[in-house]
Amino acid sequence: MAVITCIQDLKDLHKKRTPKMFYDYCESGSWTEQTFRENTTDFEQLRLRQRVAVDMEGRSTKSTMIGQEVAMPVALAPVGSTGMQCADGEIKAARAAEKFGVPFTLSTMSICSIEDVAEATSNPFWFQLYVMRDEEFTSGLIARAKAANCSAMVLTLDLQILGQRHKDLKNGLTAPPKLTPKTLMDLSHRWSWGMGMLGTKRRTFGNIVGHAKGVDDIGTLSSWADGQFDPRMDWDQVKRLKDEWGGKLILKGILDVDDALKALEVGADAIVVSNHGGRQLDGALSSIRSLPAIIDAVGDKIEVHLDSGIRSGQDVLKAMAMGAKGTYIGRAYIHGLGAMGEEGVTKALEVIHKEMDITMALCGHKDIEKVGRDILLVPKGFAGEWE
Template sequence: MTITDALTIDDLMHMARRRVPKMFFDYAHSGAWTESTYRANQADFARIGLRQRVLVDMTDRNLASLMVDEPVAMPVALAPTGLTGMQHPDGEMLAAQAAEAFGVPFTLSTMSICSIEDVASVTTRPFWFQLYVMRDRAFVESLMARAAAAGCSTLVLTLDLQIMGQRHKDLRNGLSAPPRWTPKHAWQVATRPRWALGMMRTRRRGFGNIVGHVKNVSDLSSLASWTADQFDPRLSWEDVTWIRDRWPGKLILKGILDPEDARMALGRGADAIIVSNHGGRQLDGARSSISALPGVVGAVGDQIEVHLDGGIRSGQDILKALALGAKGTYVGRPFLWGLGAGGKAGVTRALNILRHELDVTMALCGRRDIRGIDADILDRLGDPIGAEVRRT
C-alpha cells in the first residue's frame, strides 16, 4: 500500500507500524497503566450518534473557521507530541511544513527532536509552541524568548504533567532518544532500514530544545539526569499568571478535564482551554476527553474558547466534538502515523482524510458551514453524551 492508497487513519497506522521501530511506534500507540482512558478516548466517540438529514442544499460547503482568532482551513491543529522526530527523520520540520501548506496550526512540543529554530527555518507561517514548566525558571523564560523570537503566535501551556504517569510499554521497551544500542534496540532499527538510513543522514536525534541550551546538558546521559528532576510538582495557578505576564502572544491552557478546573482557568488571561487527558498517558481511569467536554463547556459558557484533544481518529469525530461545544480540535496520533508512514506526504494524507470525512459527514447531517455546527446534529436516541449536552 502507498500513501495515496490509504483511505483511513487506521490504514496509516498499519503502515507506520511496518516502518517505525517498535519502541517509537509504541510510544505513540500507547497509554498509561492499563490504558483504559486511552481506549475510552476513542470508544466514547462511537457512542455519539448523528442525525441524517435529506433533501437539503449541500452545495458551497465551508470548513474554514477560526481558532484563537487565527484563520484555519478546518478547525483542527496538529497537537504537541514529544519525540515526533523519532517517527520519521526531521519529523517536526516535515509536519510543520505539511500543516502550513494545508492551512492548519502546527504545535511544537518542548520535548521535540527538532528545535524551535529548526522548525522556524523551514516554515513561513507562525507555528505554535507547547511549554512544560520546569523547576529551572530561567530555562522556561529562555524557551519562551526563543519561541517569541521564532515568531510563534501562540503558547500552549500543558498543565497535567507535574508528575509523569507510568507507561508500561515505554518502560519495557527501554525508550530513549536516540535509542540505546542493546541487542533488542539494534534489531528493531535493523529491521526498519529506511528509517535507519534517514536517521543516519540527519543530525537531529536528541531533544533539540534542551541539549546545548541548558547549562551542563550536552549529551544524552546529562539530559536524562536533568529531565528526571525538572518536571515541577509544585506547579500552580500562580505559575499560569507568571507565564501570562511573560508571554506576548496568545495563551492556551492544555489539560483541563474537570468543570471546577475550567472555572478556575477563567480570569488567568488565557485565550482558550483544551479539554485533554494527555492522550490517556497520565491518569489512567480518568474520563475520556469527549465525555468531559460537555461539562467543561457548561461550566465556562462563552467566557473562554474551548478546544478538545484526545481520541480523534476521523472527520466524524471532529464534527461530534464541534457539536458538543468545542471551537477547535487537535490530532496527535493521526498525524504521527501519517508521518511514520510517509513523512510530509503522510501528514498531508492524514489531513486530507480527516477533511474529506468531515466534509461528507457535515453534508449528510444537512449542514454547509462548519461554523454553525451545534448539538442539533446529534441523534437524540442512544446517545448519552449528546443527551447530556442537550440537558445543559
Template sequence: MAVITEINDLKRIYKRRVPKMFYDYAESGSWTEQTFRENTSDFDQLRLRQRVAVDMSGRSTASQMIGQDVSMPVALAPVGLTGMQCADGEIKAAKAAEAFGVPFTLSTMSICSIEKVAEQVSKPFWFQLYTMTDEDYVRRLIDRAKAANCSALVITLDLQILGQRHKDLKNGLSAPPKLTAKTIANLMTKWSWGLQMLGTKNRGFGNIVGHVEGVSDAADLGAWTAEQFDLSLDWAKIAKIKEMWGGKVILKGILDAEDAKMALKVGADAIVVSNHGGRQLDGALSSIKMLPAIMDAVGDEIEVHLDSGIRSGQDVLKALALGAKGTYIGRAYIYGLGAMGQAGVTSALEVIHKELDISMALCGKRSVSDLSKDVLLVPEGFSGNWE
C-alpha cells in the first residue's frame, strides 16, 4: 500500500488507474493552459512567516461557510463527469465529505443524479447549477434540488460558452464520448476501472437523461447540451434564479472586482473567486492573484471563497490569510477518487487538513479564524502592475 503524504501521491496513482480520456479531462486547461498552470504556481510566490514561542495547544481548523459548520474551510467543488473518474464517484465523494465534515457540491453535469446522491447521505449537500436556455428544465432542476434538501445553490457564471480544451477534442471527449481506436485501446488497459463501471447503472448524465423531453439516452444528449448553455445570462436572470431558489446562493466564477460588486447587489450569500480551474478564459489572472482586489472591493460586505489551484493545506492557509472565508478543491479530490475511491477522497482531505493545521501552528496561530495577512510575506506587485 502506497504511503500518501501529499496530493501528488494520489495524482500518480490516479494517472495509472483512470482512462486517459478522463485523466486529461480533469488535468487540462483551455488553449495554452497558461492560467491553468499559474493557478497553482502563483501560490508559490506567497511565503509564510514563521513564529515561535507561541502556545500551539488547543488548535482548531473548524469554521463556517455560509453559516454552516465545517471541520475546515474547504468544500468539494462541483466537477462534471465525476462518476466517470470512478464508478458512483459523486456518491463516494459526498459520503467522504459528509464523514469529514466539509461541504460537497454536486454538479449539474454529474453522472449520479441529485436523487441518487441524496439517498446515500444523511446531511444536506450543495447543488451547482448551470444556467440553461430551457427554463422549464432549470425550474424543475431547482425543484429537485429543493426536494433533495440541498442547503445551497451554487450558480456557475463563467460557462455561458465553452472554452476550448485541446486534449478533450483530441480524445473525443463529448456527450456522449466519441470512442477512437486509441481511446478504446487505452480503456482496455484499465481493468479495475472497467470492472467497477460494469458494476454500476450510473453511467449517463443522471440529472439530464430522462428529465428532458426528447433526451432519453446518451445519443440525444449531445445535441441537447450543444445548444443549452445560456448565452443571454445576465444579472437580471441571476436575480430571478435566486428568487426561484429562495435559499442560500453562492455565485461561482467571479474574477473581477466589478463583477463582485454586482454579485453583492443581487444579494448573493457568497461569491467564489474562480476562473473555472483555468478551463475557460486562458490568459486570465490566477484566482489567488485576483483575490486581494476583490477583497478590497467587497470583502467586508459578502462572504468571499476561492477555488482554482488549491493543492495543499498551505494553499488553503494562504487564501484564508488573504481574506477568503472558504476554499474549494476539485482536482485534488478527483485525484484521490480516481486513485482509491471514497478512501482516496478521505485521504486527500486528510492531507490538506494536516498541512493546514501544522502550517497554521508554525505561523503562530491556533485557529483559522485568527489567520490574516500578517502570516504572509507578499512580494511587491504580487497582483501585477497593470495599466
C-alpha cells in the first residue's frame, strides 16, 4: 500500500490507474497551457513569514462559505465527467466531502445525475449550471436542483464558447470512451477501472440523457450537445437566472474588476476568481495574480472565493491571506478519486487540511479566519503592471 503524504502521490497513482484520455482531461489546459502552468507556479512566488514563540494550541480551520459552516474554507469544485475518473465518481466525491464537512459542487456535465447524488447523500450540495441554448432544458436543471434541495447554484460564466484542449482532441475524448484499438490497448492496463465501470449503470452524462428533449441515448446526445453552450449569455440573463433560482448564487469565472463590479450589481452572494483551471482563455492571468485587484474593488461588499491552481494546503492558506473567503479544489481531489475512489478524495482533503493547519501555526496563527497578509512576503509587482 502506497504511503500518501501529498497530492503529488495521489496524482502519480491517478495516472497509473485511470485511462489516459480521462487523466489527460483532468491534467491539461487550453492551447499552449501557459495559464494552466502559471496557476500553480504563481503560488510559488508568494513566500511565508515564519513566527515563533506563539501559542499554537487550540487551532481552528473552521470557517463559513456563503453562510454555510465548513471544516476548512475549501469546496470541491465542479468537474465535468467526474464519473469517468472512477465509477460513480460524483457520488463518491460527494460522500467524502459530506463526511469531511466541506461543500461538494456537482457539474452540469456530470456522469451521476443530480438525483443520483441527492439519493446517495444526506446534506445539501451545490449545483453548477452551464447555460444552454435549450432554455427549457436550462430551466429544467434549475427546477431539478431545487427539488434536490441544493443549497447554492454556481453559475459558470467563462464557458460560453469552449476553449480548445489539444489532448482531448488527440485522445478522441468521449464518455463513455469509444472502443478503438488505441483505447482498448490503454484499457487493458486498467482492469480495476474497467471492472468498476462494468459494475455501474452510470456511464454517460446523467443530467442530460433522458432530460433534454430528444436525447435518449449516447447517440442522440452527441448531436444535441454540439453548440449547446449559449454564447449569447449576458448580465441581463444572469439576473434572470438569479431570480429563477431564488437561492444562494455564486458566479464563477471572474478575472476582471469590471466583471466583479457587474456581479455585485446583479446581487450575487459570492464570486469565484477563476480562469477555469487554465482550460479556457490561455494567456489570461493566473487566479492568484488576479485576486488582489478584485479584493480591493469588491472584497468588502461581496464574498470572494478563489479557484484554479490550488494543489496544497499552503496554497489555500496563501489565498486566504490574500483576502479570499473560500477556495475550491478540482484537480487535487480528482487525483485522489482516480487513485483510490472515495478513500482517495478523503485522503486529498486530509492532506490539504494538514498542510494548511501546520503552516498556519508556523506562521503564528491559530484561527484561519484571522489570517491576513501579515503572513506573506509578496513580490513587488506581483499583480503585474500593465499598460
